[in-house]
Amino acid sequence: MIIYNVTVSVEEVIKEDWLIWMQDVHIPEVMATGIFSKSQINRVIVQGDSDNTFAIAYTCENMKDLHQYQVKFAPYLQKKHSDRYGAKAVAFRTLMEVVQEF
Secondary structure, three states: OEEEEEEEEEOHHHHHHHHHHHHHHHHHHHHHOOOEEEEEEEEOOOOOOOOOEEEEEEEEOOHHHHHHHHHHOHHHHHHHHHHHHHHHEEEEEEEEEOOOOO
8 A cells, every 4th residue: 555645834824725625625636536545634743833734645555556646637636736825835745655554
């Protein structure tokens, strides 16, 4: 299993709108691609942080599936996010491979 993690630092002025849009629009669109089996929004907890950093984790079966998402769907969906929020929501992406679940 592969976890595609998108960490986003969101400015306070857009945080509420961003969370609603992610839950009602963006994440459902990502899940509608059929690539990912589950997703979740997590708040990153850092002492002294403004509580405006979130990590969205998407789980897929393998790297081939993730690559398909990155080629076929990610550019369009990332552009929609960027067009809506610009520099007020800065994202970076990481990949993790599940070694063992307990």
